[in-house]
Amino acid sequence: MRHLKKLRLLSSSALLSAGILAMGFSSIAMAGKATVALPSGELGATSYDPIRSSKLNTATSLIYDRLVEQDADQSFHPHLATSWTESPDGMSWTFKLRDGVKFHDGEVFNADTIASWIPDFKDTENAYLVAAIKSVEVIDPLTVKFVMERPEPNLLYNLASTFMGVPGQKSYDSLGKDYGVSTAVGTGPFKLTSFEIGLETVVTRNDDYAWASGLSVNQGAAHLESVTFREIPDQSTAFLELKTGGIDLLLGVPTDFLSILKAEQNVGVITMAGTGISYMPINTTAAPFDDIKVRHATALAINQKSILDSVYKGIGSEANHFLIDTLPAGDVKKELLVSFDSAKANTLLDEAGWAMGDGGVRMKDGKPLQVTLFTKNDSDLKRLTQVVQAQLKDVGMDAVITVFDSSTIRDEYKKNAHQLAVRNYDWNNADILEWFFSGTRVGYPNVSMWTDEKSEMLKDTAMTKSTTSAERVANFKAYHEYILSQHLFAPLYQPAQNIAFNKDTVTVPEKVRGPRFRSQTFVDIDVVK
């Protein structure tokens, strides 16, 4: 009897707590609030200071507006700048600014804001964004002119970057280095309410917002009252939270989960083109990779098709060079594309003096072909790394995996302690080549430790000597082709971006505008009524 009573008590309390939980979940979206899990690549941002920070997340795009917005097809559209003109020689740009725009703290946005903001980039990690701008002239309160140091065909791309979200100047200047942690003031559709580093960020609606870009359907204040961005490092936990209603929107769904999510009645899935690739940098200074033949063989040992089909179930696309497919500088000579050729890889290794030994590992001068393969502690990267390890084994290279956390691995690169690594990047511009292969960034981010005179020359031409867009594309193509010819990395995979949402709680526009799922789309998200 006593047992029964106990059981009943237990079950009723379980029911009660389940009820409370359910109420909690459904109330999330009912009150106009949505909870979003950030994609794994955006975890760990330490600040919402777009000028000084080297890592920003999606929430940043909601707090700040940009002068220019980029669409998924890489075209540019007006936002805080309503129009712009470039002088024929590329030496000046004139921007007309939107009237009536106010920052979250009441400060008015005008030409003075821009004149005070651009110089703030000086001596920061993001200084390259404005490096071509010599000075900013205020023509009238709503017109500014950028006087250029040199023509910069990439200016609009830079202005559309999250790092060029415009911060409130009063707040930025008065807070100094503290800006971005407890306070972040922009003109965006949401205001920063709270930020716990590594855990969650809460933003609430900016009711005065009436200056959305043309990429959004909703031109007024956002439909959602507030958005909570959570940082969930474990992908299966995030997935489970979406299933049980703990989160409404999951940015960056791992491909493994797509089939399960698609089978769920209440889950909607959006797949968009990716904005980065996974690749394996090869340390050109560490033997045996100082031998170009070994590097070439290593790159040819990677079976991109097998990775796409087996690891990613055919979602995304093969990567055969360093850039994403939508960039014209990726349209390189066919013979430079990297794709699996194990026969050639084996021949090259034979030529380099690495003869196949016992146990399937190649030998040279009595030493086995054993190399280190580093990766970050991330379930997707770890899995990819193990597949790469097995593929290298097939040509007789014994790669020993070491898994590091994200800060330690950078130190290891800087110490030149690595040989091979599996990494990924997220950037939809050809200037990523400069970031990862420039002689001025050896160690990190130039994990290939690549320094070469011709490469530097081609890089400088591509980065600073192009006057028109077409010329810039051609210059980056030349730089890209040279990088490919030196076998500094092996491309692995080009992921797609997958976004999943709870259909019972939120509605998401069918067509996502912008290269990523960001501010332009967030103002159109509504709760299910």
Place this chain on the structure above:
Amino acid sequence: MTLAILNWLSGFTALRAFSSAMGMIAGGFLILLLLVAFFAPWITPFDVAAQNLANANAAPGWPHIMGTDEFGRDVFSRVVYGARTSLSVSATAIGISVSVGMLLGAAAGYFGGMFERIVMTVVDLTWSFPDILIALIFVAIIGPGLTSTTFAIAIAYLAQFTRLTRAQIVRLKNETFVEATINLGATPAHVVLRHLLPNALAPVIVVGMLAVGDGIVLEATLGFFGLGAQPPTPSWGAMMSSGTAQLFIAPWVIIYPGVAVAITVIAVNLFGDELVRALDIRDRVRS
């Protein structure tokens, strides 16, 4: 010393642990596990590192009786090899802990004074942190891998054995037979190694046995965090860690190593308890 252990074993009192049903089952399982770990290459039907992506996440059946993981590797073979990793890391680590801890504890207990105070302060300091924290700090400093995991576990459990041995030595030091030996002119080394340590051995070995169970859990935990065995070396913790990502697709990847850890640890603890009873040293195993 060897002679003393043989003497101690010759009483066969330890074997009495097998006399109860529980002791028999637990002990039998442990012996079986040791055999499995030792003969792993002959037992496993597949290469533990061989990937077959076309057959990834296959459900348990034939020929993969425990299914395959995300790389199409045989889970059964990996669980068997995982036993090797878990047992060898844990046993080596606890072996180091026991040897170093006994020497430190015996020296501290016998000599006393300043030396004892310094040793015991340091030991108590590490004792005040949870084992997992000490192990994590250590691995974080010297980097992940099996060797560092072994040392991390050894350091995490060092305090336990130092304290235990010291307590035994302090108790024994004042016994008449020790005083007699000292009065007969024996050197400190002789007294400690021939008379004190052999008498302090039984409880230390039993606690060591129980610690092996904890060591397996700690090894699995470090492996789960990606700090233990590096891929493709199979370890139960690392298998469970990669299994979490496959929980909804291939639950067997996490279930089998999880069950293996659970059963092994339960068996170690049950057998340890039986050993305590058989040797009748319940009041001496507390440090």
